[in-house]
Amino acid sequence: MENFLFQFLNVEIAKTVLPQLLIGLKTTLILSFIVVPLGVLGGIVISVLQDLRIRPLNMLLVTYIDFFRAFPPLVLLIFIYYGLPFLGFETSSMQAVVLALVFNTSAYFAEVVRAGIESVPRGQVEAARATGLGTAQTMRWVVLPQAVRNVLPDLMSNVLESIKLTSIASVVTMPELLRMARVAQGNMFNTTPLILAALMYLALLWPLVRLITTIERRSLKARG
Incomplete structure (x- = not known):
């Protein structure tokens, strides 16, 4: 037990690396505040364009959604950061991470929002148009x-996954939480920094998990 505590729950090492991990946590939060809104906005735009039911456009949008849902985001990030410079497009690590994650998350958000749009009775659309409202x-x-209200739990779940996905930024040496924890682990030859980073992720995401559960329960009650 003593060896376990020394290797995984070393209080002195945790105190030493905490400032370093807080820097990583700040970067993770900045990434999340950029990627999540852009991903949601992209998903809404795609789903709205799909609802126009223009066949050639829909084929392009479906291709976009299927491709970025199937393509591994980690490989996409590596391609953007390390591959695009060979084609004359230089990107910073922040730009590469944002592009890769927005491409990926917007495809998932688009599917969720599209399901929500399809859940709205067409009679309400016809009634709105009859009152003089335009398509937009x-x-x-x-x-x-x-x-959005009909699929809010699913949207929130995607937000949760999007925040966790920011951890792949460590691949392009961006100093987010996981990257800083791994650096600290290597410097200290101890696993405690990774455990501390996991606890930070837990503290960050646990309230969101509880919020999703509350929304799902209220949604079930409203339907029941």
């Missing part, structure tokens, strides 16, 4: 608010 106004004021 109907989507903005009638369809999207109901669509």
Whole structure:
């Protein structure tokens, strides 16, 4: 037990590396605040364009969604950061991470929002149009608010996954939480920094998990 505590739960090492990990946590939060809104916005735009039911456009959008849902985000990040410079496109580590994650997350958010749009009865759309609202106004004021409410638990779950996905930024040496923990682990020859990073992720994401559970329960009650 003593060896276990020394290797995994070393309080002195945790105190030493805590400032370093807090820097990584700050980077993770910055990434999350950039990637999640852009991913959600991209997903909404894609799903709204799909609802226009323009066949050639829909084929392109479906291809986009299927490709980025199937393509490993880690490989995508490596390609953008290390591959694009060979084609004349230089990107910083932040730009590469944001691009890779937005491409990936927007595809997932698009599917969720599309399901929400399809859950809104078409009769409400027709009623809105009958009152004089245009296509864009109907989507903005009638369809999207109901669509988002209907799929809110799924949207929140995707937000949770998007935040966890920021950990792949360590591959391009971006100083996010996991990267800083791994560096600290290598310097200290001890696993405690990784455990501390995991606890930070838990503290960050646990409230969101509880919020998702609460929303799901309220949604079930409303339907029941």
